[in-house]
Amino acid sequence: MNTLTNRTRPPPSGRLLSWLLLAAVASLVMALFAVAPPKRVDDVLYDVLIRADGRPADPSILLIDIDDRSLAQLGAWPWSRAVHADMIDQLDQAGAKAIVYDILFTQGSADPAQDQALGAAIARSGKVYLPQFLAEGEGDAPSRVIGPVPSVAAGAAGVGLAHVRFDDDGVVRRMAPFEAHGPALSPDLITVVHRATRPHDGPDPSRSAEQTLLVPFAGPPSIYRHVSFSSVLQGEVPPELIAGRTVFIGMTAPGLGPAFPTPVTPDAASMTGVQLQASILDGLRSGQMIKPVGPFGRVIFTLTLLWLLMAGLLVLPPRANLVLTIGLCLVGLAYSAAMFWLGRTWLSPIATVIGLKIVALVWGWTQLGRVNDLLSHELARIRTIARGRKPAAPVGFEGDVVARQASSLGEAITHIDDLRRFSADALFSLPDATLVANARGRVIAANAAAEALFKSLPPQGASLADLINTLEPLGHRFELDWPPNPKEGSTERHDPIDLHLADGRAYHLQTVFRRDAQGAPAGWIVRLADISILTAAMRQREQALQLLTHDMRSPQTSILALLATTPDAPPELAERISAYARRTLALADGFVQLARAEVTPVFLEPVDLADVAVEAIDEVWPQSAQRKIRIEQVGGDAPLMVLGDRSVLARTLVNLLGNAVKYGPEGSVITVALSERPSASGPTVEVSVADQGPGFSREEAATAFRPFQRFERPGSEAAGGAGLGLAFVHAAIARHGGEVSCRSEPGVGSEFTVSLPRHGVG
Structure with missing residues (x-):
């Protein structure tokens, strides 16, 4: 016990050393402020005294x-x-x-x-x-x-x-x-x-x-x-x-x-x-002309009050130091006013008063740190004796302030211990299989889900590697020294591992390494989350995408190829069959793009959105030229950098421009505007695509980004669309942390705006 006390208590010279350091730094800083005081604040006080002079x-x-x-x-x-x-x-x-x-x-x-x-x-x-x-x-x-x-x-x-x-x-x-x-x-x-x-x-x-x-x-x-x-x-x-x-x-x-x-x-x-x-x-x-005191006089005035405060901080208790700080500030103000009215001399006390308050605060924070060290020592003592018995609750308010705080801390630690037990109970009642192992990888605790999972080998005392190997995961074999303890300073959370079992079950294995208060290895927390349902859903999703990308596309492509090589087919029937086949292809492509935009990870890199807009304009140029629609670009002369997947962003703008070409009347103009705008979360880059098409009503604009949402317009080229293009735009921009909005008015046109966070600012 004495050894613990001597090791945790700071040396007696620590307080004097911190006092000397604070005194030296404060003297230097306040002397500099006395030589070059804050003019604006000084002038305010001078104006108050002049108006109160009344001669x-x-x-x-x-x-x-x-x-x-x-x-x-x-x-x-x-x-x-x-x-x-x-x-x-x-x-x-x-x-x-x-x-x-x-x-x-x-x-x-x-x-x-x-x-x-x-x-x-x-x-x-x-x-x-x-x-x-x-x-x-x-x-x-x-x-x-x-x-x-x-x-x-x-x-x-x-x-x-x-x-x-x-x-x-x-x-x-x-x-x-x-x-x-x-x-x-x-x-x-x-x-x-x-x-x-x-x-x-x-x-x-x-x-x-x-x-x-x-x-x-x-x-x-x-x-x-x-x-x-x-x-x-x-x-x-x-x-x-x-x-x-x-x-x-x-x-x-x-x-x-x-x-x-x-x-x-x-x-x-x-x-x-x-x-x-x-x-x-x-x-x-x-x-009565007022002479300003020179730098030397201001320094003497400031340092005199400072060293009076420093002497009090060294020998007086905290409450007396508070009174001393307030008193010295009042003395500085009163002395300055007396010099002004009686000696017709201007000696500003502002820098001195502010400096005294800051020094008192810094000293108070220093002492608070010392109190924190003492409380840490008391915490270690309570942890030591709590192994044998519960610390007695403090009675009354006996002792000084620090002793009362230490007693309160003991009572708080009791509550913390109760909370720890509650957290442990909550941990082991989790539905996922959870194991706790020591630093050598031996299991010391397991919840009910873990005991049900490892029926063939009781978890208690077993090696983590042996225990998980009993599941016979496909393609994985864990060595006896798994998991390896991370080196000091390295990451304490290993990359998760997906385990697939022969019976079709799948588990997400995640390990977290813990250290004790001194930084020494404490053990492992291992969680095996059952992801069988999620894996089956992902497998079904991949099968659905495979169906769309191959099994549905191939027949439609064959139909189009057959129609192209069958000149004897009635033109009207061939055109109708061809339209149905192209619509089915567009539906499959749109659904695949939407699915990938929603779940496929995007690879973010710095991208110039102005360049992406130029590429998108070039890609839709043949369709726009065929319908004599002119595309004008406004802005984008300077780089507008964002973090994004270039191909996904290009497909997003192509979808917006393609819709504008489809719905826009022949000979109309499509405007692509690029700009940088401020926002509450930081600068953003905006790309807006405005057409002169039939536009949307307010109700239609509110549902424009829903999947399979189509708006037929007489005389437009949009007939036969799958209704997934805007849904893809919404999903892709959301994955990039941006927003997309629609502003439209029937008979006037529509404007779609994509907003993305600006990259490389600040």
Whole structure:
């Protein structure tokens, strides 16, 4: 007993080794995820925190909207540059602190005097900021900066890039204080405005080492005060509303300018460019721009929480580890939120939280495996003691979780033992003769059917070979070492053997080799199924096929040959006798083909169904040409591979085409369409044969594939058919794992479709 315990119980160092392995792998994987976190999930959490931030908007920002009202009063866009000159003069007189245009003046006006007038107004003001944009270079050429025309930009207080950065999900969350184009760096327009208008002691996040900054949106676009362009131009806005404020001028009318999705907009594209620029300036001035934590900081954060979890997994019980895992995940989320709101730093906890959960699950699965090993040890112990006495059922819930599981396992094994006995009783009550032999081939058990079969020699203790040899099977003699034990790793089920006895009985002999739990040879299960009736039926079937293929065909062939060599026979009588003989031949051929299609094994190999269709079309061409019927093929330019017996598939399509030629009127068209279609079980190849014949009714289409089903049509060539062609098609396609269907309408025609699984996909 002690030997069994020491052999099955894992060594004490196994748990520590698995812990070290998990810690090393988890540290490496989670560090990689910290360096390259899952962006989409991080962005969702960031958007939630931004919307919950709720900080007030900068009151010194004023938006002047080029809106629908302005377009209605001042005319369609674009406006004369004199209008913008008047606006700048009016804002300057009202005391605007800075005027930021979100309109590109990159092309000269048709009237150069207007450009000069606008440039003069900008120069007089001295506080107008104009945008530039980056144009992508052709080929490998770097992007280049395109700004306002010189006559307009000469007097501007500053120019900068109006460049929008999109995240992977198409949402705008960040801005770059500087954009690279080739070897040069160009400042963002809002960076220029912020540095020119901020107090000397004010914060300047644009000077950080970060290439991009996350925008702390104060809220939706409506959070900033805004007025209409036409209202300002017509003097309806009091000067005190403008004085001392930074004024943004841009297009907000729907469809006039671009709109961008942001975390604070309710739909996919509702923040215009000028509103986005105002939000960025608000974040820079307030010092609330959010800096993303670099890879090193993310790795430290992730590994700190991971190693706290790993320490707990090593020393704490399972329930405490569950609480620890949940607690560390909450700590990660809370720390990230605190860094966001208090430190204006974005440290995503998503990869860390997911990693902690996965590590806890993997450790739990590892421990579950150890519990399984312990339960296996207990199972071996119960099997040992169950030989002498039945294990006592557990009482109450004494002991820890593992002990209770082991006690429950003991009770379950008792039920399994009862089930084993029930299975043995069921096995030996089978109607087929069944023997159980040990690894040396000696019979140790036999059911009632086996004892009745081997009356001359009692099965118990006999050799399997000697026992079966007493039946004196025809053409078989089993040696004493039969059946040979299979080698380790080889198949444990021998090919079945059909035994035919002198008295006409036949048995199907099947042997199965069994091994014990350690893989050692355990013995044999031998079953002898009486197939005498089945063998007799197969013999009768072969005789019937022989009758059809020879005994019925020969007289009909002789009749046709006799009619061909008897010129004195009345033509009408000879034609009628010839028709009857051909019909009998067709019936015999159709019945033989149908019988073989139903039971004969098909030899599957890769076949191009398009080639098979071409062969079938060629075979029926003489009949179709005689009746001036044209056969058109649609599709099949590329190989359509299926697994099938080429000859059987060819006969199937020939039958369908032959029926179409028979039933189709002279001069009609038969369409053979080949295609590949998706299905729930995988791609399929379809071949449809459509004719312009009389068609079927719904009731006739439902019975078209039944044997001996014939449909006489006036004026068709189908008279005298055996009614087995479509039955053969149905049986052959079913043996190939496919389907065949019929779609028809009286007076329009019929379409038969064969569908087979596509081969070589995936």
